[in-house]
Structures are given as structure tokens and as C-alpha cells.
Amino acid sequence: MSTHLETDVLIVGGGLVGGLAACALAHGGVNVIVVDADDPETLLKAEYDGRCSAIARSVHNAFVSLGLWDHMKDEAGVIEEIRVTDGKSPLFLHFDSLDLTGVPFGYMLENRTIRKTLLKVLPEMAHATYLAPKRMISLDRTASEVTADLDDGTTIKAKLVIGADGRGSWVRRSANIDITKWSYDQTAIVCTVETEKSHQNVAQEHFRSTGPFAILPMPGNRSNIVWTESSRNAPVLVGLNDEDFHAELSERFGDYLGAIKVVGPRWSYPLTLQYAKRSIDQRLALIGDASHGMHPVAGQGFNMGARDACALAELIIETKKLGLDVGAGRVLEDYDKWRHFDNHLMLASTDAIVKLFSNNIGPVRFARDVGLAVVDKLPFAKKFFTKSAMGLVGELPEIMKEREAV
Template identity: 45%
Template sequence: MTQSPAAIRSALRTDVLIVGGGLAGLSLAVALGRAGLDVTVAERSDLSTMVVPEFDGRVTAVAYASWRLLDAIGAWRYMEEYAQPILDIRVTDGDAPVFLNFDHRALGNEPFGYLVENRHLRLGLLRALADLGTVRLVHPAEIDGMDVVPGGVNARLTGSGGIRAALAVAADGRQSPLREAAGIGLVGHRYAETGIVTTIEHEHDHRGIAHERFLPAGPFAILPLTGNRSSLVWSEKHAVAKALLALDDAAFNAEIMRRMDGFLGEVRAVGPRFSYPYAVHVAEKFAGDRLALVGDAAHGIHPIAGQGLNLGWRDVAALAELVVDAARLGLDVGSPLLLERYDRWRRVDTLTLAAVTDALNTLFTNDVAPVRLARDAGLALVNRIDPLKRFFMQHARGTVGELPRLLKGDAL
């Protein structure tokens, strides 16, 4: 059900308050609501604009394990017609003759994952949320403050009443006001590169192949979308990226073609161009007093492996499992013990992936000849050793490590 903040005049009671209606927050709401918990989502923007969303070029690589989660919570059926399977992944290092090729058939019939435009992901989650009678969506709504009280939290909405919940979840983005109000700091740093993101149309069929091309400035990723389209994630030094973004369409397309060597034929950018500075950040802890952090509020990593939102879905799967299991036992879903378990579960995985992506970026942006030769030898070696190759393919699918039930495709 959807409510405006003005409709809430007195304290509303709910099991879990999720602050932020992005992809991670909505996924958690659907997972918890489907398991029977009373959930309220407070989102600052007006989500009614998502009824007929326009193409904006934003795309997410949904890893296989994340697809399992979306399917298990009943949301994938609203997205699958817009999804492009990732069948192969090819990694090349500049003009080096060696390359690394991952073929999904080495692991069975399922793809590595799917490419889906963010508008279809969000609309699918909203449709899945509308199927439930246990989730309340309040928008547009600003949280004016939140107090921890015995047995829960009292959140105040600007211009209306409040919400009382046993647990609050910060899904409110990289600059999370809830995280900052809880006094939870960040560690991390900025990179020397800017990411340019756009969608391209091309002459030849991409055949479901995702290309990760490492150029001296950073990764140049060509990710397959439905039709003869791909999402382009293009890394350049800040000044170069600024100059590229200022080019007219013809010159911008020529720069793309120069880096692609024509393997997809004629190419042109369609839709808007986005840019953002690369950075890595990890919260000092993923939980506070009656508070859990998920998604960008908890972490952000280099996009070199395309795992950013997938890391957020791993948060969602872990927290949902802990909360649902506690609720079914009649336990406090916001207890310190539960939140400590969540923090331990998610921090190790997050810190590991943040360190790996940071190291890969450092390795592949180093154009010193001995380093370049060593990494090319490494690519060739991995390509020839099947057990090692399968290990990296499992990582690309997100199926390595201690997986919560939703990431295995099991219902809560």
C-alpha cells in the first residue's frame, strides 16, 4: 500500500522501517514482506513517477546469485522480458594477443547473470511490493530525526507524524544521513579515474558476450543489453573524461569506435551520458543501535568487476534471513545479538571484495612493461587451467562463500 507522509498523523507501528526506496531497499522490503513481516519504506522521492519510467541509460549487471534472490522473492517475473543473459565474459589487456574467456557452458546451462535496465528493476520490485499486504510505502518522505527508545526506534517524518519500529535499516545511499546520525564513519579513498556510462547501439550481434577491455586509463566494459545494444562503462582520467563528455555526438562516437576496434561494427551512443568519480568506501561497522546498513550506505567499490549492487543484494539476503528467522522464533528483530551477527557476516565479504577490486584496478592501470607482461602471462595461465578458471567463473556468478538462503534460490 502507498501513503503520503501527510496521511501519517500519529506514530505508525511497524516491525522494520527501511529508509530509502532504491533497489536494495525495495528488495529488502519485498523479501521481508513476503515472509509476513510488517514493513514500512520511507523514500524521499516521488515513486509514482516510476509508473511509466523513461529510458535513462542506467543498467545493472545482475549476477546469477542475485537473480536467484529476485526470483525467490517473486520479483523476477516482472523483469525477465527485459533481461539480457550474459553467456560469455571476455577479458583482454589492451592490444595484447592473449585473452581470458569464460563460457557459461563450463558450469552448466545457466548464464553468468543478466543485464537489466535499472528502470525495469525498480518497476519490477514495485510491482512485487504491490502484491503484498504487509508492506507500506511512504513517499515522498523525509526522515527528520530518529531516537532509540526501549524496544525500538521512533522516526520523525518532516511535516507529519512518526514511525515506531523494532529495527531501522539505512538504505539511503552513499551519503546516508542515518549512518551519519548514528556516528558510523567511513574508510576509503577516491581513484584518479572518472567513469563514463552510456548505452550504445551497434551493427553486429553481441551474442550475449560481456567484454572487459583493460586500457591504460582503466577498464572499458561493453555489457550486452537486449537487441543490438550494449551498456558502456568507460574509465578515463578526470580531465580526459571531462573533455570526452563535452564532445558532440559524432566526435564522441568516433572515440568509442577507436577503442572498440570495430568488432561490433558501426557504433553510436544513444540516450544520456553519465559520469561519476570512482571511489571505494566501507562503513566502520554495518550495524548500530537498532540500525542496520545495506547497499551504498554500507559500502561502495570500484566497478571493475561489476559487483556493486550485487554486494548490496548480498546484504539484503543476509539481513532478511536473520530478521525472518528471529521473527518466527518470537525474538527481537532489532536485538544487539542479531545486528552483531549481521555485521560479522557482511563485513568480511565486503572488505575482501573491496580489497580485490582495488588491487585489480591498481594492477591493470599500471602500464610499466614488466607488470604488463606479468599480468598477460597470468591471463593466459588462468585461461588454460580449467579448475582455476571455474573458480573465477563461480565468483563472477556470485556463488562462492557462505550464501544466505535467498542467494541459493530458496524461500525464507
């Protein structure tokens, strides 16, 4: 027997960004249905995803506002300082967020922890319905409504559909929205290590000719490693036995935290940049990786998606309070205007950083090293970059704005 459901907003993709958008909408009194193709039990398995996400201060603020943070905070690593170095150069750039702003830059969380929280909180919200594992088989958008058919015979009618279904977005493809995409010919090797000494809540970013090597603080003496190598060499490194892998990792990590031990498995992810030619269409909006995917060099991928989610949710909530159509063109145009510049600036910035630092050209290396040292001595520049890393620059949704430290 077929089921017919009606809602204000249909979100396709219940991952980190889609789940956050759903929580924000439901919290604001908007009826939302989330459809996700993956089984929730699979999503929560430790082997499903080895990645961690840097949670900027602005995203932390949103988590607090939505009642999500209490479910995550005990598993969060704190980022209080960031140290950037280039190869073996003695010059460096150091940021101390407590000194400059009085609060941390942000936090490190396993993606699994965020998923676990969303999957616990979202189904309990009065205005939210979570359907998984369910697949979309058709999507029809007219001037007045959206009609979606699922693989189990369910039909959903909504005023707006939000595509939060990742880089290969089914929603985006259904709307014939093209993407621009290129590969960096780099692969990120991801693992977690435990160190003899405390990391003191300091995130390290070492730029090497093969790409950045990031050491990101997790709870206790654990650190998440994002190790970028050429796509030719990465499979060889990932396939090494434990002893040889440890030796290669130790050579890059250094001994400043004493002995290191790899805990848990290794993962690898090819690195690309892509962005959709447009993020809106008739009664349709794209958020997160469905709209834009960037290199992890600045750790801003999830943060930019979260800003999409919170900005769009704010516009929809305000529109519903006025008794107006939440899928009307004005909502979508305002969303596109709000997020277009911010997203494309971050895409361009991360792309430029990767290309600037992923080489060993002498004059370029000298110029960037001097640049790091100069910025390190300019308090006003450091404060601006600190605020940017915290996600507190630009026009923010209300729930992401800074309040008292929590």
C-alpha cells in the same frame, strides 16, 4: 494531523537494495515500512539514471524466489560468456558459463527496470508500506525501540531501522558512523550503443591505462558501455559533439561487431571507494552503498548490496518466527559476522584490480598478461572464478541458492 505508525522494521531508502530488502522481509511475513525521499515518478524517468546493473546468478535466484523476475526478464540482457583483455595484448582470459555450469553468469538490467518492478510489487505486498516522497527529520534509538519522525508529521515506531539510503547515508550519519573513502581520480562514462552484429551474449572487459572499458550485453543488438577515463579527461569527452564522441567511442570499441550507433544520452559518474567503520549500531543496520561502495570494475556493487539485503532479511525472518525481538543485538551481530568478510574481500579485490591494471608499467603489464593467459588454461581456476562471478561462492541466504535453471 500527525499520523502514528508501528512496524517491525523501518527501511530508509527504497532504491534497488532497500527495495529488495523490503520485498524479502514482507515475503517472509515481517512488517516493514519503507521511507524514500525521492518521488517515484522521478525515479522512473529515463533521464534519472543511465546505469545498468550486472545481476549475478545468485541475485537472479532471489528475484525468482520473490516473484520479481517475471516483471524483469523481458528487458534483461543475458551474460553467457566473459572475455577479459589487457590493452592490445594478444593474451586474454575467456569464461563460458554455459560450458562450465550449464546456466548463464547472470543478466544485465537497467536500474530503471529494477526500480519499476520494485515500485510495482512492493506497495502491493500485504506486509509492506511504501512512503514517498517523505524525508526523515529525526531518528531516536533506545534499548527497546526505534522512533522516527518524518517531514509530514508522521511518527513511526519500529524494532529496527535499516539504512539503505546510499553513499551519503543520512541514517549512517545520524549514528555518527565514520567512513573511510578515497577517489580513484577516474570517472565512468555510461551510454548505450546498438551494433551491426550480435554480441552473442558476450561481455567484454578491456583494460586500458585510464581504466576498464566494459561492453555489456543488453537485449537485441544493444550493449551498455561503462567507459572509464581520468577525471580530468572525462568531462571533455562527455561534452563532445555527437560526431566526435562517436569517433572516440569507436576507437575504443573496435569493429568486431561492425558499425556502432549511440542510442540515448550519456552520463558520467565519479568513481570512489568507501566503507563504513561499522555496519551495525543499537537497533540499526546498514546495507548496500550505505555500508560499502566499490569501483564498478567487477560489476559487483549491486550484487554485494543484494547479498546484504537477503542475509539480513533471512536473520530477521527467522527471529520473528521464533517470537523474538528482530532488532536485538544477536540479529545484528550475526548479520555483521556474516557479511563483514565477504564485503571487505570484494572491496579489497576490486581495489587491487583497478590498481594493477590502470597503469602501463612494463614489468607489471607483462606479469598480468601472462597471469590472464595462465588462468585461461586452468580449468579448476576458471570454474572457481566463474562461480564467484555468479555469486555462488560463500555462505548464501536461502533465496539466493542455485536451483533448477529458470
